[in-house]
Amino acid sequence: MTDDHSPRGGDTREKIKQAARRLFAERGIDAVSIRDITKAAGQKNAGSVNYYFRSKEALIGELIADVAAIVEVERNRRVDAMEAAGGPHDMREVLAVLIDLSPLEDEVAPIGEDAIRFMKRVMASHSELLFEAIHFDLDTATRRCVAHLRRLMPAMPPVVVGLRIRLAMLLAFAGLSSREAAVVSPDLWPAGWTAPVADANLIDALEGLLTQPPSAEAINLTE
Template identity: 50%
Template sequence: MVAGMLNDGPLKDGDTRDLIKRTALVLFARDGLEGVSIRDIVRAAGQKNTGSVHYYFASKEALARELAGEIAQIIDTHRHRRIDAMEAAGGPRAVRDVLDILIRLPHEEPGDLGFDTDMAAFVDMMMAKHPDLIFEGIHVELGLATRRCLAHLRHMLPALPSPLMEQRFRFAILYAFSILSSRRSVGQRPDLWPPRWTEEVARQNLLDTLEGLLRQPASPETMAALAPAPKRPSRKR
């Protein structure tokens, strides 16, 4: 499979590192982190030294973090391009225009940035099984394109106290990640999922629910919980 990428001649250091990384991506996407050993990666990459993963990446987890970070850069570039096009056309015209940018991966648009199905499967697997690593690698709160999207949303959504709005944004991102990562489970066990789960109607329905989550006014209970607790009067000595 991936081992076929090896050339007849000796590989340079950078080539070996990239080959191990690409091999790990394919294996992680298919079998998950727990289902892939360092020995599996070395064997599939056609390497003889079982210490090569530790030499180049220190650990399997560090390799996964690096993959997540590089994929995040591709996603961020893709989002910047879509935001630029939207703004050049006079948008955004609706909240869902911005939300669609946040939930759509590059491979869903033809020929975009070399983002392939293995990368998409890796992201799905990480979101479903290792959200801590994907958030660490992607830094979802720091991505410049994500910040541009959130800035548009702040101007378009009803006013909420800043702590609540920031929390809503995180809720929305976690919710969308959870729904989108379920695509992997649908492919493995379609009998366990409702019909039309992977069709366009599901994407549009997801956008509807995300917008509803963000537009919902804060309840009196939430506002009361947000208010600082009254200070106790100091005792006189």
């Protein structure tokens, strides 16, 4: 087996990553086996993936981190611009940054055109891998947005605020990741699911979730 630190070893790692990202984007995370990745990467040794990445999960984690590092640069640029203009002026401004993936297509092109599709697949079926793979340094823009959302939310018990924020993130993940399924099987989804109105509707739903006053029951259960 080629040394991972040799030029040839680096090439092999990159071939495996490119093949895996493409397959995951096309088929989904669970439908792709290590054998599929090995074959698509042109590797004869069935143990190549485990040799270079230890496991399928570790490979997925590295792919997520690759994309997240590039996405993070663009997201932070948007937050910087928003703050430089005296914002955010309202919650919708922050939510628009969090859900807008389309302008990132050009940004991720250097690591493959399937990168956003891959990330949506992870969001849809394995969001836990996303949370595990994106470490502190790769999540600064999201944390900045969450801090703004907390400031803009109406007064609620801290535990309710935390629950609402996590629910909002999960709803955003579900909404964005489902776009891929809607493109593949449009007849199974409502009209407009992949149209621009879907983004505005998703922001409406997220804003409503974050601003709806908690019920008396919810408040009593926090005491």
